[in-house]
Amino acid sequence: MSKVLEIKDLRYKKNHKVILDKVNLSLDNGKIVGLLGANGAGKTTLMRLIVGLNSKTSGQITVAGVESKEAIKSCVSTTYSLKSAFKDVFANSWLERTRIKDIVKFYQTVYPDFSLDKYQEMADFLALDSRQNLKNLSTGETEKLTIALTLARQVQLYLLDEPLNGIDIMTRKKIIKSIIQWKNEEATMIISSHYVKEIAALLDDVIIIKDQTIYEVDSVEEIQNKYHLGVEAYYEQVYGGGSADE
Amino acid sequence: MSNINRINKDLFRQRGKLVSIILGFHILAIxxxxxxxxxxxxxxxxxxxGGVLIAIITGIVLLVISVIYVFDSSKYRLIPISSNGLYFSNxxxxxxxxxxxxxxxxxxYFGANAIFPNPYDQMMIRDFNVNQYWFQIKLVIAFILGIMLILVGSVVIRLLVSLIGDLLPIKKQTFATVILTLIVIWAVMVPFNVITANTLILLGVQEVTTSFSSIVRMLNMSLFILVAWNVVLTFLNLYLLNRWSEATR
Structure with a gap:
């Protein structure tokens, strides 16, 4: 099985504080991987470093055999805050009129790998109305849109950062269903979430971040065999039985 | 279509819309x-x-904000394009x-003057309509280069504030960022003024008089300095963007 992601001795420092250190990671193609860790453990930072939104202090990141930031961006599709990133100079005024269809058009324009058909299928499934204005979307609707846009790109690595945060149980179930339904067979997906129980059934492998580094990378099966625990129970055990978020 | 053309298409459309709104408001105001x-x-x-001046200043301010937004936004920083490509497209x-x-x-301005003529603007137009076309062209070029310098300089300030903010052992807060921005602006302006003044002296600014040929010479020097600063600050921006800059939104 070929490697989709390889990280060697990654270090990231900000405001005189080490956020991540000695991070080494190697992931195979075609997996769904859970990225778990307490608040502030560095999950989002790791994802941002992989895709080049943050500048690493030292180390090496390779995605699908490529190392340059530009090439990596062609191989990775990631979630990010649409409401914040799509703000323009008219933000918070009546002139701010970014509709879902404008965002879809932007994705079509800038990402040659964006599949409009795939997006449309997901948008129908998730009941997204393309005429809606971005600033009027609820948290759940924004999250659904983010997932649909991210998964509509045909890439080798997907990074979903807290896709279930702040949304109701029904929407969470719908998002999880769409992840299973529309993930490419060959692609790898890294999902960070505090809703460990809800995503556990999806996962092939688990990465746990603790003390600024990768504490463990294991398959769900191996965790069960080695520790006789489910993913959630093991994660809680790693964090001392309750200091983790969920 | 290459990735650079794709982002160009989006940015041109966005900026075109921005300027069209300003022009629309100006026409409506008139x-x-x-x-x-x-x-x-x-x-x-x-x-x-006055209206023209306000519209141009508003346009420059909004364009500066819009240019800085691009470097801050994940929306643009995630596009598969090099930092240099993103910078030049922007x-x-x-x-x-x-x-x-x-x-x-x-x-x-000229249209409104033709429809609603007034003595002040007719005098302005008459005064500017001298036969020194080359001088007038240079004046317009200097004006555009000056605006470009404001844009490029604002990006330098933004990237430096962000870099220094990340190196300091304090988390970014609005008040701290404002103070840091003022310090950075001051720190950038000092060498900018010293270098510009000394370059002008080296180019012979002290010999400039009020004669037309002297004014033309002064304009040439200004053009040279504007081009030089635009180039220097562009290199600085590219370095900061490639090595240090992070998306914040």
Whole structure:
């Protein structure tokens, strides 16, 4: 099985504080991987470093055999805050009129790998109305849109950062269903979430971040065999039985 | 279509929309003002120069914000394009937006003057219509280069504030960022002023008199300095963007 992601001795420092250190990671193609860790453990930072939104202090990141930031961006599709990133100079005024269809058009324009058909299928499934204005979307609707846009790109690595945060149980179930339904067979997906129980059934492998580094990378099966625990129970055990978020 | 063309298309469309809105508002303001004068029978002549100035300043401020937004936004930083490509697309689209703004404002100004003539603006137009076409072209180029310098300089300030903020052992807070921005602006302005002043002296600014040839010489020196600073700050921006800059939104 070929490697989709390889990280060697990654270090990231900000405001005189080490956020991540000695991070080494190697992931195979075609997996769904859970990225778990307490608040502030560095999950989002790791994802941002992989895709080049943050500048690493030292180390090496390779995605699908490529190392340059530009090439990596062609191989990775990631979630990010649409409401914040799509703000323009008219933000918070009546002139701010970014509709879902404008965002879809932007994705079509800038990402040659964006599949409009795939997006449309997901948008129908998730009941997204393309005429809606971005600033009027609820948290759940924004999250659904983010997932649909991210998964509509045909890439080798997907990074979903807290896709279930702040949304109701029904929407969470719908998002999880769409992840299973529309993930490419060959692609790898890294999902960070505090809703460990809800995503556990999806996962092939688990990465746990603790003390600024990768504490463990294991398959769900191996965790069960080695520790006789489910993913959630093991994660809680790693964090001392309750200091983790969920 | 290459990735660079794709982002160019988006940025050109966005900046075009921004300038069109400013021009639209300006036309609306002129029409409303003239209607007001007609309805209330105001006979005092009103100069249109102030409106043009306000529209241009508003355009420059909004373009600066828009250019900085691009480097801060994950929306643009995630596009599979090099930092250099993103930088030049951003600056180039801002450059064409400035041209559009200036041409648009010139058309509005001359058009409004033809429809609603007033003595102040007619005098201005007469004074500018001397036969020194080459001088006038250089003046316009210097004006555009000056605006570009404001844009490029603002990016330098933004990237430096962000870099220094990340190196300091404090988390970013609005008050701390404002203070840091003021310090950075001051720290950038000191070498900028010293280098510009010394370069002008080296180029012979002290020999400049009020004669037309001296003014032309002064304009040439200014053009040289504007080009030089634009190039130097562009290299600095590219370095900061490639090595240190992070998306914040």
């Amino acid at each position: 029409v409303l003002m003239m209607l007001y004068k007609k309805v209330f029978k105001v006979t005092d002549p009103t100069s249109l120069t 600056i180039l689209s801002a450059f064409f937006a400035i041209i559009y703004l200036l041409v648009g404002e010139a058309i509005i």
